Amino acid sequence: MKKILLPQICFAISLLSAYPAYGIPEIEPNNSFTDRQTLPSNTASVNGSISPGDIDFFKFPGFEAGTGFVAEVTQGNFDSFLGFLDDKGDLLGLDDDGGAEPLSRIAGIVPDSGNINLGLTGFADISFVGDHLQLGDYELSIDTFPSSDVDYSVTEVPFVFEDISTTGTRVLEGADDQTVSADLGFTFNFFGQDFTSVSWSPNGLLTFDGSNGDFDNIDFNVPFPDLPGRGPFEELPSIAPLWDDWRFSSPGTDAGYFQTLGNPGQRRFITQWNLAEAFPDSPSAITFQSVLFEGSNEILFSYLDVDSEDSQAFGNGATVGIRNTLGDRTGELLQFSFNTPAIRNRQALLFSPELVPEPVPEPASLLGLFVFGMLGAGSVLTCKSQK
Incomplete structure (x- = not known):
């Protein structure tokens, strides 16, 4: 399994005079793929603008084949369309x-040629032929990330559930697809990158580097190009304890809670979905948690009650697992179940990172839970991601 670290090399394509002076100016004409502007290797930025009927094409050479990248229009005052093309000019x-609506963001894998070909046009020029009336300046950035040596396994462990509904911070009351973010209180490493905050929604999904309130769960194993119109949601580093269409907006539901517990070095960030209801109106509300551990960087899913007494009971309509940016193409994912009633009441799943090929020592945070008597002995089920 190839591994990726999140952005370490950054390139910015910028078009306003107020943008960084080190940028390379866009050169016209480059409104056809054949006339695309080839930039020097390791270009930091390129500046330009869009007018009605105009398309800007760029070739960024010199990247390592097989590595992942994210291209994003980070500044702009028009509705952009961003395309990733192969060396023949075919849209990939x-x-x-x-991106930050109405700006664009796309992810991909660097082809064998080492070239990243990008086309920038205006809405709604979906065929990239110049059929638009957009006008304005923009800044487009590219983040690339080399491979890392982190793998994950998932193990079913004896059930533990720290109820924080009376001690944690209450959020998302009355919410359906809204999102909320919070600081973890420590640094958490996920697929090789450090994070200090996380976002989540009533729908049982946590994400880093952005928010995803989408109620429509996906199969982590399905590549993004097979999901047209979905945007980059599944390209965010994602943790899915029970990603499905849940809400806190009906009578009988409660809210979300979060809390950081423990001493420095062994803290844990708990997110609790307390009495969430399945859309449109499930007979019974459900309660479950995710726990992020400091130091060991483990992830625990705890399911107190997941019987909604309808077709979504026990994870039958949910994604359960973890996935990094471009995980479907790099192998950086571990999916426990998808739209299958594979989850039980009073079940706990532990996702553990390890170095490849050597495993890390027994994680201190999990050992701490054993010491406190919160877990019994032995595990039931172990699965590993595939290389």
Whole structure:
């Protein structure tokens, strides 16, 4: 399994005079793929603008084949379309509002040639032929990330559930697909990158580097190009304890809670979905948690009650697992179940990182839970991600 670390090399394509002076100016004409502007290797930025009927094409050479990248229009005052093309000019993927709406964001894998070919046009020029009336300046950035040596396994462990509904911070009361973010209180490493905050929604999904309130769960194993129109949601580093269409907006539901517990070095960030209801109106509410551990960087899913007494009971309509950016193409994912009633009441799943090929020592945070008598002995089930 190839591994990726999140952005370490950054390139910015910028078009406003107020943008960084070190940028390379866009050169016209480059409104056809054949006339695309080839930039020097390791270009930091390129500046330009869009007018009605105009398309800007760029070739970024010199990247390591097989590594992942994210291209994003980070500044702009028009509705952009961003395309990723192969060396023949055929579209490999496109995005409309995947970034900070209405800006675009797209992810991909560097081809064998080492070239990243990008086309920038305006809404709604989905065929990249110049059929748009957009006008304005923009800044487009590219983040690339080399491989890392982190793998994950998932083990069913004896059930533990720290109820924080009376001690934690209450959020998302009355919410359906809204999101909320919070600081972890420590640094958490996920697939090789450090994070200090996380976002989540009532729908049982946590994400890093951005928010995802989508109620429509996906199969982590399905590549993004097979999901047109979905935007970059599944390209965010994602933790899915029970990603499905849940809400806190009906009578009988409660809210979400979060809390950081423990001493420095062994803290844990708990997110609790307390009495969530399945859309549109499940007979019974459910309660479950995710726990992120400091130091060991483990992830624990705890399911107190997941019987919604309808077709979504026991994870039958949910994604359960973890996935990094571009995980479907790099192997950086571990899916426990998808739209299968594979989850039980009073079940706990522990996702543990380890170095490849050597495993890490027994994680201190989990040992701490054993010491406190919160877990019994032995595990039931162990699965590993595939290389």
